[in-house]
Structures are given as C-alpha cells and as structure tokens.
Amino acid sequence: MAMSSLRQASRVLVRSRVARTLTRSATTSAFHSTPPADPTSSADASQSLAAHYFPTEPDMPRLMTSFPGPKSVEKLNSLDKVYDTQAAYMVCDYQNSVGNYICDADQNLYLDVYAQIASIPLGYNNPVLMTAAQSPEMIDAIVNRPALGTFPSTLWEQILREGILSAAPKGFDKVWTSMSGSDANECAYKAAFMYHRAKQRGKTSEFSDLERQTTMENASPGSPDLAILSFDKAFHGRLFGSLSTTRSNPIHKLDIPAFKWPKAPFPALKYPLDQYETENRAEEDRCLTALETILQEWESRISAVVVEPIQSEGGDNHATPYFFQQLRALTKLHGILLIVDEVQTGVAATGMFWAHEHWNLDTPPDLVTFSKKFQAAGYYYANDDLRPNLPFRQFNTWCGDPSKAIIAREIVKEVRAHDLVTRTRQVGGYLYEHLAELQSRFPHLMQNLRGKDRGTFIAWDATDSQTRNMLLKDMKGAGINIGGCGTHSVRMRPGMPFFSRLSQ
Numbered sequence: 237m238a239m240s241s242l243r244q245a246s247r248v249l250v251r252s253r254v255a256r257t258l259t260r261s262a263t264t265s266a267f268h269s270t271p272p273a274d275p276t277s278s279a280d281a282s283q284s285l286a287a288h289y290f291p292t293e294p295d296m297p298r299l300m301t302s303f304p305g306p307k308s309v310e311k312l313n314s315l316d317k318v319y320d321t322q323a324a325y326m327v328c329d330y331q332n333s334v335g336n337y338i339c340d341a342d343q344n345l346y347l348d349v350y351a352q353i354a355s356i357p358l359g360y361n362n363p364v365l366m367t368a369a370q371s372p373e374m375i376d377a378i379v380n381r382p383a384l385g386t387f388p389s390t391l392w393e394q395i396l397r398e399g400i401l402s403a404a405p406k407g408f409d410k411v412w413t414s415m416s417g418s419d420a421n422e423c424a425y426k427a428a429f430m431y432h433r434a435k436q437r438g439k440t441s442e443f444s445d446l447e448r449q450t451t452m453e454n455a456s457p458g459s460p461d462l463a464i465l466s467f468d469k470a471f472h473g474r475l476f477g478s479l480s481t482t483r484s485n486p487i488h489k490l491d492i493p494a495f496k497w498p499k500a501p502f503p504a505l506k507y508p509l510d511q512y513e514t515e516n517r518a519e520e521d522r523c524l525t526a527l528e529t530i531l532q533e534w535e536s537r538i539s540a541v542v543v544e545p546i547q548s549e550g551g552d553n554h555a556t557p558y559f560f561q562q563l564r565a566l567t568k569l570h571g572i573l574l575i576v577d578e579v580q581t582g583v584a585a586t587g588m589f590w591a592h593e594h595w596n597l598d599t600p601p602d603l604v605t606f607s608k609k610f611q612a613a614g615y616y617y618a619n620d621d622l623r624p625n626l627p628f629r630q631f632n633t634w635c636g637d638p639s640k641a642i643i644a645r646e647i648v649k650e651v652r653a654h655d656l657v658t659r660t661r662q663v664g665g666y667l668y669e670h671l672a673e674l675q676s677r678f679p680h681l682m683q684n685l686r687g688k689d690r691g692t693f694i695a696w697d698a699t700d701s702q703t704r705n706m707l708l709k710d711m712k713g714a715g716i717n718i719g720g721c722g723t724h725s726v727r728m729r730p731g732m733p734f735f736s737r738l739s740q
C-alpha cells in the first residue's frame with residue numbers, strides 16, 4: 237500500500253472512531269461523584285472509585301505538541317548516548333501521570349490503554365499503592381532487602397498469605413517467588429525437570445557419582461536430555477531457558493544458543509469464535525493430534541508443556557476451553573506437567589482473576605506462573621513433590637522481592653474491595669461491542685476482532701504491519717497510547733481504573 241493510503245487508512249480509524257470509543261469507555265458514567273467516607277468498604281465504593289483514586293484525572297487526553305514532542309525527542313537523543321533507546325517511543329514524566337493517563341516530557345497526557353506492556357494494574361500514582369510504598373513495612377523491605385531463601389523476615393509468611401496466596405487459583409496453596417515473568421517461567425521449568433528426574437529415580441533420592449560428574453560437563457545423565465514443549469507463536473520470556481520456549485518472533489532469539497525442544501502448532505482460529513465453531517473445532521483437533529504425535533515421539537523426555545491462556549506477544553491468539561481441556565487430558569495421559577503462563581493474562585485482565593478459570597478444567601494445571609500486573613513474580617503449585625528434595629536447588633540470592641509482594645497484597649485487596657474483576661468484564665463487553673460496530677463499518681481496516689467475553693483483553697488485526705505501526709503512531713498523535721502484538725495486530729491492555737468508570 238502506498239504511504240499516502242496507509243496514512244489515510246490509519247487516520248480514518250484514529251480520527252473517526254477508535255480514539256473516541258476508547259476515551260468514552262474511560263469516561264462513561266457517573267464517576268466524578270463524591271467519594272464515600274470509606275471508599276474501600278462502602279457498597280457504593282465502585283461508583284466513586286475513579287473520584288476516590290484520581291480526582292484530578294482529566295476526561296480527555298491533553299495534547300500540547302505533535303507526537304513525539306520536541307522535549308521527548310531531545311531527551312531521547314541525549315539518553316541514547318548512555319542507554320540504548322532504539323525501542324523507546326517517548327520519554328515519560330511519571331510524577332505527572334495520573335490514573336489512566338500517562339504524561340510525556342512535553343506534558344502531553346495520553347489515555348494509556350497499553351499500561352507499560354500490560355503491567356500497571358491500578359493506574360499511575362494510585363494513592364493506595366503510594367500509601368503502601370511509604371509504610372514502615374515497605375521501607376524495611378526495601379532498605380533491608382532480604383535473601384528470602386536463607387533469611388526470610390518475620391513478616392514474609394503474612395505478606396504472602398494476605399497477598400499473593402490469597403489470590404491463588406483454585407487448587408493451589410503454595411508459591412515460589414521470583415524476579416520477573418521470564419524468571420518465573422524458568423523456575424517453573426526447573427521445578428518440572430527436578431520433579432521428572434525424582435519420579436524416574438523412584439525411592440532413591442541419592443544422585444549417582446556419574447550424575448554428579450556428568451552435570452559438571454553439561455552432559456547426560458547429570459544434565460539430562462529433557463524438554464519443555466511450547467507452542468508455535470508462544471512468548472514465555474527472554475532469559476536463556478525461557479527463550480527456548482518463546483516462538484513469537486525471530487528478533488527475540490537470533491544469535492542466542494537454544495535448547496532443541498519441541499514445538500507444537502497452536503490453533504489458528506477464525507473470529508468471531510462463535511461464528512466458526514465447526515472450523516475452529518477441526519483446527520483445534522488438528523493441533524491436538526499433532527501435539528499427541530510429538531508427545532509420543534519424544535517418549536518420556538518431555539517434562540512439561542507450557543501454554544499461555546491467550547498468546548499475547550505472539551498476536552493475541554485464542555483457543556477455546558475445549559482445546560485446553562483436551563490439552564490437560566493429554567498431559568495427564570502422558571504423565572507430563574502442565575504449566576500455565578499467566579504472566580500477561582493474570583490479575584483480572586480477561587474478566588476472571590486468572591484466565592485459565594475460563595476453562596473449567598477437571599483438575600487444575602500443575603504450575604501457574606505470574607508477573608506483570610501483579611508486580612510480584614513467581615509460580616503457584618500444590619503438589620509437594622514439585623518442591624526439590626534438597627535446599628539450594630531452586631534458589632538464588634533474592635528469590636523474589638518482598639517490596640513487590642507488599643504491592644501485590646494491596647492490589648489483591650483493591651481488586652476485591654471494588655470488584656474489579658466484574659468491572660473488567662463490564663467494560664470489556666462495552667468496548668468489544670463498540671469495536672465490533674467499527675469493524676463492520678471499516679472491514680478493510682479492522683479484521684479479526686477478538687476477546688469477546690475476555691474482559692478488556694481485546695485485539696484486532698490491521699491490514700498489514702505497516703498499517704498497524706502507522707495506526708499505533710497516529711493513535712498516540714490523537715492522545716491514545718495503545719500497543720501492538722504479533723505481526724500486524726493491535727492490542728488493548730488497560731489498567732483496572734479504566735474499568736472503574738463504567739456504571740453498574
């Protein structure tokens with residue numbers, strides 16, 4: 237497509253509708269009413285949540301310059317001398333950001349429906365989190381940062397129980413904390429490998445001399461030839477181990493040595509899902525058959541299958557509950573662990589606190605990883621056998637970060653106090669309906685709208701990657717910060733205060 241038509245196509249969407257639909261979602265209804273005396277305990281709390289949180293939040297983006305603004309450009313050029321800014325869109329002024337609005341160096345305020353790659357849960361400068369950040373407990377956690385594996389604090393159990401563990405998916409009662417989503421996945425993989433080898437050893441928990449020797453040579457049997465299976469277009473992180481399960485984009489992987497682990501096809505479904513049930517079922521069965529063939533070929537060398545409930549970085553690719561139920565059945569049949577990577581889908585984003593709750597599984601997954609909107613990272617588990625037999629096998633100096641676990645606890649409390657899971661569902665429904673209208677009016681510009689009944693986890697396809705990139709830029713020019721994923725998709729990942737503005 238010629239540049240002029242690209243620009244025109246992008247602007248049709250930006251000016252005419254998308255920006256307006258998003259802004260309206262963030263401002264719909266009576267959310268500037270007076271907050272109740274105790275907004276966290278009142279039945280009216282949700283009605284006044286935005287006012288309670290962000291009384292100074294504007295109703296519309298505020299644009300002072302074109303995008304990117306001159307100060308952003310100047311600061312990026314200067315920063316680039318000491319720090320790689322190739323991926324940076326703009327320089328931000330976080331102190332002047334508020335709620336749903338991100339402020340840049342030029343004091344432009346953008347409605348932010350991308351929220352730091354899906355990782356700001358309760359808006360910028362959220363007062364509840366700011367208060368927690370100044371508590372004696374937080375100061376202690378930051379200044380006296382503990383090596384949690386060896387010297388956990390007297391407060392650690394309570395912080396976990398009241399926060400991360402109180403939000404554990406059904407069937408889970410234990411957690412191992414880590415530093416990031418990639419780290420959470422890698423720790424889960426290590427737990428799976430150690431579990432696998434412990435089962436093979438049976439009653440003997442002793443390592444043989446040969447194992448001890450060979451592992452120091454990175455050779456089998458001490459460093460066994462085991463694998464984690466992932467899916468085509470999956471994203472599970474960028475550290476060495478997790479990168480071998482990431483399959484979304486060559487740029488993430490080039491030049492980095494990788495494990496030769498298997499990859500199964502992920503269903504390429506047609507949207508809207510409810511209009512293509514027969515075709516989609518056939519596609520999911522095709523992928524399940526291919527998966528089963530790989531599991532058989534690898535015999536007993538696959539320790540776990542890792543899967544995202546909705547493939548996010550790889551393009552917001554959905555599968556139905558049927559697919560995941562069959563996947564669970566297959567992993568059980570083959571004695572393989574199932575790791576569900578909820579790093580991006582977790583913490584209310586899809587209209588359930590955990591996205592895999594949409595699947596109604598007979599038995600829960602074996603491990604569930606989290607990070608991003610939870611701020612704290614790690615994995616949940618239930619089976620004691622997933623804990624290694626000896627200390628220092630699943631370990632590093634910090635083993636997580638109590639300051640992040642304190643923030644996670646406040647996030648859980650806020651989600652509950654204001655029923656933000658329900659609100660995500662409501663706003664998601666509103667958004668999806670209005671975006672579907674736009675898609676029907678501009679079918680050449682918007683295709684494959686997806687995320688119906690999945691909260692605000694909504695995406696669509698642009699015509700091609702150039703048009704998509706142009707749209708993302710033009711949306712910023714119109715005051716909306718929105719993200720991309722896959723080769724040519726546009727994705728929404730707003731924070732939860734966005735949800736708070738929809739009336740009951």
Ligand SMILES: O=C(O)CCC(=O)C(=O)O
Nearest residue numbers: 353471473474548549580
């Ligand atoms: O873009 C995403 O969905 C994932 C972001 C992330 O974790 C990364 O790019 O490393």
Ligand SMILES: NCCCC(=O)O
Nearest residue numbers: 323353549719720721
């Ligand atoms: N997948 C990394 C995030 C890319 C972006 O936000 O532009």
